[in-house]
Amino acid sequence: MSSNPQIIIALDAMGGDNGIEPNVKGAVIAANSHPIRILLVGDKQKLNESLKGESYPDGSIEIIHASQAIGMDESPRKSIEKKPDASILVAARLVNDGKADALVSAGNTGTVVLAAAKYLSRILGVRRTAIATVYPTMNEFKKNDHLALMLDVGANVQCGAEELAQFAIMGAAYVADIRGVENPSVALLNIGEEATKGGEKMQSAFQLLKNIPNLNFIGNVEGKDILRGVVDVVVTEGFVGNIVIKTLEGAARSLRQLTKMAFKARVAWRLGLLFLRKGLSLLQEITDYAEYGGAPLLGFEKMVIIAHGRSSEKAISNAIKVAGKCVRDDVCGQIGKYIYELEGKAGLEYERLSREL
Amino acid sequence: MSSNPQIIIALDAMGGDNGIEPNVKGAVIAANSHPIRILLVGDKQKLNESLKGESYPDGSIEIIHASQAIGMDESPRKSIEKKPDASILVAARLVNDGKADALVSAGNTGTVVLAAAKYLSRILGVRRTAIATVYPTMNEFKKNDHLALMLDVGANVQCGAEELAQFAIMGAAYVADIRGVENPSVALLNIGEEATKGGEKMQSAFQLLKNIPNLNFIGNVEGKDILRGVVDVVVTEGFVGNIVIKTLEGAARSLRQLTKMAFKARVAWRLGLLFLRKGLSLLQEITDYAEYGGAPLLGFEKMVIIAHGRSSEKAISNAIKVAGKCVRDDVCGQIGKYIYELEGKAGLEYERLSREL
Numbered sequence: 001m002s003s004n005p006q007i008i009i010a011l012d013a014m015g016g017d018n019g020i021e022p023n024v025k026g027a028v029i030a031a032n033s034h035p036i037r038i039l040l041v042g043d044k045q046k047l048n049e050s051l052k053g054e055s056y057p058d059g060s061i062e063i064i065h066a067s068q069a070i071g072m073d074e075s076p077r078k079s080i081e082k083k084p085d086a087s088i089l090v091a092a093r094l095v096n097d098g099k100a101d102a103l104v105s106a107g108n109t110g111t112v113v114l115a116a117a118k119y120l121s122r123i124l125g126v127r128r129t130a131i132a133t134v135y136p137t138m139n140e141f142k143k144n145d146h147l148a149l150m151l152d153v154g155a156n157v158q159c160g161a162e163e164l165a166q167f168a169i170m171g172a173a174y175v176a177d178i179r180g181v182e183n184p185s186v187a188l189l190n191i192g193e194e195a196t197k198g199g200e201k202m203q204s205a206f207q208l209l210k211n212i213p214n215l216n217f218i219g220n221v222e223g224k225d226i227l228r229g230v231v232d233v234v235v236t237e238g239f240v241g242n243i244v245i246k247t248l249e250g251a252a253r254s255l256r257q258l259t260k261m262a263f264k265a266r267v268a269w270r271l272g273l274l275f276l277r278k279g280l281s282l283l284q285e286i287t288d289y290a291e292y293g294g295a296p297l298l299g300f301e302k303m304v305i306i307a308h309g310r311s312s313e314k315a316i317s318n319a320i321k322v323a324g325k326c327v328r329d330d331v332c333g334q335i336g337k338y339i340y341e342l343e344g345k346a347g348l349e350y351e352r353l354s355r356e357l
Numbered sequence: 358m359s360s361n362p363q364i365i366i367a368l369d370a371m372g373g374d375n376g377i378e379p380n381v382k383g384a385v386i387a388a389n390s391h392p393i394r395i396l397l398v399g400d401k402q403k404l405n406e407s408l409k410g411e412s413y414p415d416g417s418i419e420i421i422h423a424s425q426a427i428g429m430d431e432s433p434r435k436s437i438e439k440k441p442d443a444s445i446l447v448a449a450r451l452v453n454d455g456k457a458d459a460l461v462s463a464g465n466t467g468t469v470v471l472a473a474a475k476y477l478s479r480i481l482g483v484r485r486t487a488i489a490t491v492y493p494t495m496n497e498f499k500k501n502d503h504l505a506l507m508l509d510v511g512a513n514v515q516c517g518a519e520e521l522a523q524f525a526i527m528g529a530a531y532v533a534d535i536r537g538v539e540n541p542s543v544a545l546l547n548i549g550e551e552a553t554k555g556g557e558k559m560q561s562a563f564q565l566l567k568n569i570p571n572l573n574f575i576g577n578v579e580g581k582d583i584l585r586g587v588v589d590v591v592v593t594e595g596f597v598g599n600i601v602i603k604t605l606e607g608a609a610r611s612l613r614q615l616t617k618m619a620f621k622a623r624v625a626w627r628l629g630l631l632f633l634r635k636g637l638s639l640l641q642e643i644t645d646y647a648e649y650g651g652a653p654l655l656g657f658e659k660m661v662i663i664a665h666g667r668s669s670e671k672a673i674s675n676a677i678k679v680a681g682k683c684v685r686d687d688v689c690g691q692i693g694k695y696i697y698e699l700e701g702k703a704g705l706e707y708e709r710l711s712r713e714l
Binding site for chain 1: 515546555556582596601610611
């Protein structure tokens with residue numbers, strides 16, 4: 001083991017559609033490729049069995065027992081009440097107690113959000129946490145880095161202009177670190193480009209964002225711009241972001257279905273599809289990203305990554321790596337710094353005192 | 358001329374990105390294929406020139422002079438104030454005066470909505486008008502009829518639960534007539550299927566819709582369901598609908614771009630694309646529908662069809678035909694009947710009296 005303080009990730013090893021297998025294998029991949037320590041949280045016996053025969057650096061993986069697990073289809077609110085020893089809750093407590101630096105789970109999104117809200121502290125000044133999704137854009141497909149971020153995609157239903165402004169700051173801080181973009185561009189998702197579009201809330205958000213120093217706010221973008229890659233961070237409220245991201249996932253799925261139909265329908269098409277396999281795999285990326293990238297839940301003092309329920313071992317290992325990178329570069333601290341600058345000392349002092357009372 | 362009372366459509370012949378040409382040619386196509394009379398509203402001299410050499414049944418096309426025209430990029434509100442003799446306003450007045458039965462325009466959507474609001478009466482009981490978009494669904498691609506309707510896509514920004522319920526009724530009445538579906542299924546666009554999803558407004562809308570007699574309300578659908586074709590009418594508020602429709606248009610455009618890139622990139626891909634041409638043309642349909650179908654503006658006593666700015670002559674002729682069909686089958690009257698049943702006599706009587714005062 002390295003003498004440096006090692007980054008420790010708590011992994012909800014029971015989360016996801018495919019049980020512990022992709023979680024354990026994903027942890028092994030991550031442990032073998034990065035100086036990271038992973039706490040596998042879940043059923044000790046099953047995890048031990050699953051780990052048998054796997055090789056990884058000494059001490060890089062540790063099993064932490066949790067006697068319960070919350071299924072993907074269970075009601076988040078009820079199951080959290082009923083199962084205090086569920087793996088996601090044990091993992092969240094490990095992070096809260098300082099025994100791990102970040103939380104990764106492929107469990108039900110609502111459950112992860114509630115578990116984090118139950119045990120983790122929001123960054124001082126952050127009004128609402130937000131789920132961000134990384135997605136590929138088309139316009140810059142040839143470039144190495146063609147990713148963008150959208151938030152909120154469902155931590156909240158509605159929110160106000162101030163929350164939207166904070167989402168912009170959190171998204172920009174995350175993208176700056178993870179993508180290494182120096183001053184990421186940020187836009188509001190709206191029904192037109194003009195500052196007057198979208199009703200009172202969007203107008204206020206526009207004005208707030210315009211006046212944040214050092215934020216590269218480029219104005220409003222429309223639905224048609226989302227995939228074009230004209231902006232690094234797309235800000236919207238959870239209701240809209242959730243519907244947009246699912247619409248895109250649905251479109252990509254429909255496309256795959258169509259190509260399958262085409263494959264069956266005509267011999268000539270089948271030939272064409274074989275030739276086109278590589279081209280079509282580019283399209284596949286749209287949905288893959290939802291599964292592969294992992295969605296950061298931003299606004300807590302510790303980093304939380306929500307991996308897709310269908311996560312493969314590769315997706316889990318990637319989520320662990322992303323969490324580790326966020327810890328190493330102190331993304332949460334960066335967000336806190338920017339929020340502090342936005343909200344001002346007085347407001348935060350008041351919030352700190354209220355929390356202490 | 359037929360001795361039956363003929364259906365008369367007022368066409369804003371100056372509207373659209375491509376000037377009067379597609380409007381005039383579209384009118385000629387419609388006049389030659391349907392027992393419809395078209396009032397071409399716009400610059401008399403230009404329209405006369407454009408009509409030269411075209412053949413159509415005697416009396417089926419008449420030019421009505423309008424000395425002004427509103428450009429696609431002009432501010433709707435200001436230009437309507439400044440140009441009282443603009444073609445769209447003259448056309449709307451013709452409808453209001455009973456000289457035409459329906460209005461068709463490929464002009465700026467905002468301008469058409471404001472022109473209609475200025476001269477046409479809302480159906481008694483209708484709180485807000487709504488723009489509906491017909492779009493193709495993938496799941497039922499093999500069937501002859503694979504279309505669905507989404508509304509509102511931008512007549513309003515936000516609205517309440519009662520307005521959403523009315524949108525459902527208006528959309529169902531339109532789809533029942535235009536598609537001939539007997540009891541079209543209707544759903545709310547939401548972030549989850551459960552009745553409790555989406556916050557207070559969506560919960561109220563769900564309950565209102567559930568209790569409308571004779572409405573085939575199937576509950577909530579999510580973004581991923583939009584293209585699947587699981588429902589005939591998707592109800593949402595204008596802000597969300599506008600963003601979703603534009604997101605899909607953007608996705609289809611990105612796809613075309615990608616296939617072009619693939620075409621250039623590899624000889625093998627080029628061969629594949631040639632073989633696949635027919636298959637890819639199915640995908641093209643997604644954006645084509647936005648341009649081809651024309652969007653009904655529902656809630657006025659007279660039918661208004663907003664054709665896409667990029668409309669071809671075929672799209673214009675189609676919009677005229679759709680408007681004619683709506684008039685023939687009294688879609689606006691049907692909507693009025695359903696709204697009457699929903700809102701009850703007392704409320705409508707009160708509204709009627711308020712309007713008269």
